[in-house]
Amino acid sequence: MKSMLLVFAASVVGSFGAVFLKLGAARLDGSVLSFLNSRLAVGVALFLGSSVFYAAGIKGGQLSVLYPMVSLGYIWTLLWSRLFFGEAMTREKFMGLGLILAGVFLVGLGS
């Protein structure tokens, strides 16, 4: 249970990492220095934080359950894409994501 919570937290933190990378990417102006912007730094930090939660989580649990749980992050990211960036939710996105989640679940079962 504790490991599931940790992996759940990892998926949420990671999805915000993606949001900040997207925010930071909008600030790129072609120069190398523009990569050192605060939003990208926060995004990378969130990714690192997410992997710490994940590593702590998979230590104590069944990988076949926890592995697919990380892909919950894709659902959160879809949600944030709509909320923060107003991206269109198309049928292809829902279907594609559904298939990806099913696939990751199967890979988890096989692990």
Add this chain to the structure above:
Amino acid sequence: MLVSACTIFGAAAQILIKVGMARLTIPERHDWISWLTALALAFVTNLPLFSGYALYGLNTLLLVLALRDGELSMLYPIIALTYVWVTLLSYALLPEKPNWYKNVGITVIVIGVAVLGRGKPQARDRAAEEQA
């Protein structure tokens, strides 16, 4: 396309990190500073581990470049292709046996990414129509 390519780097990174971690010897703890120095040294001299993390860095860089023009909701799920490469690379390089769950799973992921990618040109057409 850029993101699909960078999932290969991501998968290679995971394999390298796994190989590197198996080789990593955590130094004994005396005091914090010497322990951290020893750990950093063990990390930097561990070629698989070091190159694995370097690839992760490169991977993130490519993702950011792709996100500049692409949609987050489109690009982020494509990262799931990493699972496909990791599984295939593990079959090839690590003593992991193929099984049906994994094989069907990675096939379904590839179909999912293909479906996701199909939405792109249509969305563009719609945008073009609105402009016209």
